[in-house]
Amino acid sequence: MTATQPGAVPLSDEDARRQLRRAVIASTIGTTIEWYDFFLYSTVTGLVFAKLYFPQSDPLVGTLQAFLIYAVGFIARPVGAAIFGHYGDRIGRKATLIVTLLLMGLATFAVAFVPTYASIGIWGAVILTVLRFIQGVGVGGEWGGSVLMSMEWARTNAHRGFVASWPQFGVPAGLFLANLAVLAMSEISGNAFLTWGWRVPFFLSIVLVAIGLYIRLNILETPIFAKLLAERRIEKTPMLEVLRRQPKDILLSAVARMAEQAPFYIFTAFVFTYGVTTLGVSRNLLLTAVLAASVLEFGTIPLFGHLSDVIGRRRMYMIGAAAAGVFGFLYFAMVDTRNPTWIFVAIVLSLVPHSMMYGPQAALIAESFTGRLRYSGASLGYQLASVIAGGPAPLIATALFAYYHSGYAIASYVLACGVLSLIAASRLGDYTNKDISREYDEPRSSGDSGHAHPTA
Template identity: 50%
Template sequence: MASQTTTRSQDDRTTRRRAIGGSVIGTALEWYDFFLYGTAAALVFNTVFFPTVDPLTGTLLAFGSFAVGFVARPIGAIVFGNFGDRIGRKRILVITLMIMGISTMLIGMLPGYGTAGILAPIALTVLRFVQGFGLGGEWGGAVLMSLEHGDPKRRGLAASWPQIGVPLGLLLANGALTLMLWLTDDDAFLAWGWRVPFLLSAVLIAIGLWIRLNVTESPEFEKLAAEGHRVKHPILEVLRTQRRELLIATGSRIGTDVAFYIFVLFVVTYLTQMVGIEQTTATLVVLVSAATMILFIPVFGALSDRLGRRPVYIGGAVGALLWVFAFFPLLETQNLTLILLADFVGMLCWAAMYGPLAAFTTELFPANVRYSGASLGFQLSGILGGALAPIIAVALYGRFESWVPIAIYVAGMLLITVVSVMIARESSRDTPALTAAELQR
């Protein structure tokens, strides 16, 4: 009997590690696709796809096409979240991986404006929409696979592991583009060098599919299915019974998203176009920041299991709110050490928010609508946060020629996050074994 118990425990740990590993790697590959577009928008898309306008306007148009992906993400969240709550988490994650990978590969094959004219930016925008649609269903499923397979007493840590897929994807995307910048001159990079990382998505699709097809379905979903607790229209159930939770999930991430895209994406534009730093130096800053995030996201996820989701989350938001007023002055010193310090501290604060975010958001919703509710709240905030952040930042600098309005904007969005998290209940001590029907009483 003891031997059987030990074997079962070992099997559970193996299944848990495989589920978490599959979520991390698969999510990293999908965020690679997503961030590759964002970094390319900051570096080359204004020239390749929008060459008929001045550089600043071209950058705005490139970021505008970047924002289209955020508009598509809530649509993907509704569609894939609905199916994820009805037919299972695993199947949806395989589908979203295929959608993301194929659309990214096709972007690498697109002709530029000089060859295809206006059709080139139109096709780019359409493929960006498809990218966002796929990613809309990715996050919720990956997080739930880790959380629902994970140790019930360490849900914050378990759910934080897929979160490092964001900096891993960022690291891969920026690393690939940086390598091509080093291997090619400016003309070659604009002609074909930027396309290579997009085409590599074909290889990543194969790796991601192999991993995800070998992961078992979420045990909580299987329990819901066996007990007959699935609902026919999960997204409608969320809108009918979970409106407060949906608003909290959306508001809690707005500032987190804005801070991320300013510290990671807009910083490339600011350093290269406003400060005058070389592209390779700017992308190096992002690489170092991404590596820092990988280390600290699980640390703060684990800390939220000990201290609670809300204290850790709020601490990170307040820290980022204050730091943004030191962030831009440090960038303008043109000193690499101070620039790295600026982004390191900014991303440390962001990791304190993003580490507990997955558990915080998913624990707001009962298990039978968790995929739909968490995904929709997470992706709605993307429109109000990350989609607009680079555009607003560029527009504010173009209007005032100063970093101060940008810092005020970021601080305002982070204040929304602080308030949203403060009015939420603390969920780190909830009993995870409760059924969906019990949670809704």
Template identity: 40%
Template sequence: MSLDAQPTARERRRVVAATIVGTTVEWYDFFVYASAAGLVFGQLFFEPAGAGLATLLAFGSVGVSFLFRPLGAFVAGHLGDRYGRRVVLVLTLVLMGVATALIGVLPTYAQIGIAAPVLLVLLRILQGVSAGGEWGGAVLMSCEHAPVRRRGLYGASPQIGVPLGLLLASGVLALMTAVAPGDAFLAWGWRVPFLLSVVLIGIGYWVRRSVEESPVFVEIAERAQTTRQPVLRLFRRHTPLVIVAALVFAGNNAVGYMTTGGYVQRYASDPAGPVGMGQGPVLWAVTASAVVWLASTWAAGWLSDRLGRRTTYAAGFVVQLAGVLTLFPLVHGGTFGSLLLGLSFLSVGLGLTYGPQAALYAELFPASIRFSGVSISYAIGSILGGAFAPTIATALVQATGSTTSVTVYLAGMTLLGLAAVLLLRDRTGIPLGPDHEEQQAASPVYGLARA
């Protein structure tokens, strides 16, 4: 399919469905681990370290996977710019599913000793490699198929897979706390959500195999213009842009991982903590807030087509800052309603700073190296932002005895993201095809005329 023969409405709908289903499955797998880390992994895999250190190690295992996202991004970026977007989407989906299912059958420390946490971390690393490569492909499939004036809305389709994944992961875990309460959840209940991944991966694989390749990549391939070393070319010409784009995402990601990284779930449900809510109500509150995140993410994609990516982002970071400042006072209310209100308010800001990201990133980089640019910026941003956010938050509370330090940390990351997005020129609606490489190569970073 060339760019002259635009995708049909039916094909675009199929791409939207495929990206939503695929990213939902990917992030379900990723978030099930993060939630389980906050709820049970400290006890099951790191208990000999002692209660406090076990919690830090469990959250640290969540963060370790982020260090390997760049590896997934580098490999996927090379393959995606050389051989196409679709093949990468299928490969990453299968890798994530296999790693998740294996965690579901992994013996605990009590059964096999030190090998248990070692194997757990290795499987989490595989999840990180998959996540590092998956997002860029999903983003480009949706944005490069989209009508120019609706690119933000179409680009929001892989983005809503994240709150959908969180909703599904939290919902299944909450259900299992009811089906297998107390010791039964520790014994076997937590494993069911991981094993469910096998079914979800089969569905996601079937859906993703059914979509056409991106028309931008098809055009590049037809002209034999694929880049031999896209990653090297990216860093040779666009390093400042990669850094700024990564900081934009870091500002969102650090705050988002208060829930997606399992920190709030652990903090609010800790029997020895200041809140002391049950696991079930906490998980249901997170599940409900994910619906708010989903709606605001979708709305933000739509708004960015009308207001521009930069304006939508800037407004979103302001709302996110307000959500950060009110989060812990509401969590400390100690009721289901106050927890839900705090998480929901935060989720509005998270959605406004996440919905436009796919279109923003796609419009920043030239077509021939776009997969590499999008994936690597995203991976670096996730390390700077969410990788160790739950671990940092836990350490700050242990050191200071107060969540005020966590609020300062999250507010600082939000302001960093706002500053980064203000450094970018708005390129809403720029042509994405290979005929416009020269226009795309002009740096969108203020102060840099050309890459």
């Protein structure tokens, strides 16, 4: 497909390659910033918020209350998917990505200034909840646009999994930066970490937002959306239309993510509460281990995205779901030894099964939806998983441990998520190496083999 912009001449091959590079860089840096914001909140929740905003509660109850605020961000993500999916399919990927970046970044910056319970009582928690909801709306609209901005600039069908995996790279990069910022301030502020040290990483997020905004303002709209615009194929209500036409794909996309979402937030967010409170492990050991795990994903996410181009998107994803379901038992076996070395190894290895799914996941989900409904469908399917898996995971893990007093109860929950994801992924269509530039419901002429078909 020749890359064009509305009202413009087709781009040369060199210009198209340049735009692909810009789109990938803009998407990756943008998602890194947004996930830094989101994970910063996740990390600080387990370390700080229960103590500062629910000081009168029992420690376990306070942890549950803090994670309830944390879960609000996940509940808000489908709301963001619905809002920005609509506009992403109506006015384009680029404009939507700029708005989501600003929304997420400003809400995170504001967290730095929220007074504690000691200053304004329960209103501190109320303000945190509102800001967390705004964060969730922003990140809910971010993912779909970032993935499509990269994937729809891909010049061949053979490398779409690899290209689409780069916005996914923003997750470990954001996780790395968030944990690095907290670790650095933990060392710098020492005993004053609970007083002011935890606020600094939130404050610094405004610098990252400025960088991301500058980059995103200098990219073009994707060729696929430009083609839809030129052909006047834009839907008036894309979110309602995708719910009518592809409800099964939305549901399967959400359930397929359970093995990726739930373990990830247990292994990178709940672990701080479990490690510090239950195992008596140092905060800095856990932060360092999560840092190392995120660095490993710098390489494994693009690797498994590339492998999905070779062996098939769906097959690669199902291998990852099976690995994630089993690994939960190994994880808690190692962590429960209380040996710092084994804890470090467990946390680092925990994100390998995640990478096996997260690398091919962007293309697997986004390819499932026809172009004019792709932002809405992919965003909604992806973000619904935050309600059924990511958000509740630390809450469920806390409740299971409180009842059974065993990490293996949590591992059983991880296994159940793995089984559900395997079933859902097996039912998703596989568009590996298929053409996605045409609308899937267009009639095909005889001999036309370029149209996208899911393999059964």
